[in-house]
Amino acid sequence: MKTLTVIATFTARPGKEAELRAALTGLLAPTRNEAGCLNYDLHASPEDPAKFLFHENWTSKAALDAHLQSPHVKALLPRVDELCTAFPAITIWERIG
Numbered sequence: 157m158k159t160l161t162v163i164a165t166f167t168a169r170p171g172k173e174a175e176l177r178a179a180l181t182g183l184l185a186p187t188r189n190e191a192g193c194l195n196y197d198l199h200a201s202p203e204d205p206a207k208f209l210f211h212e213n214w215t216s217k218a219a220l221d222a223h224l225q226s227p228h229v230k231a232l233l234p235r236v237d238e239l240c241t242a243f244p245a246i247t248i249w250e251r252i253g
Contacts, residue, residue, distance in 0.1 A: 159216075
């Protein structure tokens with residue numbers, strides 16, 4: 157099975173660190189219950205309180221696409237400009253070893 161790994165990094169606007177952290181933490185439980193979600197882990201930078209990173213593994217592109225269309229992800233999208241300095245940087249990887 158070829159799983160997909162997603163790395164998504166977010167940078168909070170000054171003063172919005174706690175709000176962004178709460179918004180991202182709110183995605184954990186519903187996403188972990190989604191079909192095809194192998195792991196969905198949120199990390200905070202120990203050096204910069206404004207930086208957050210998701211490390212995700214999905215069973216397929218279809219499962220990832222369904223996640224991106226989920227109500228909890230769609231609810232966050234209108235807040236990205238308010239909470240973040242830029243749209244999150246999202247990269248997709250395939251495990252080869």
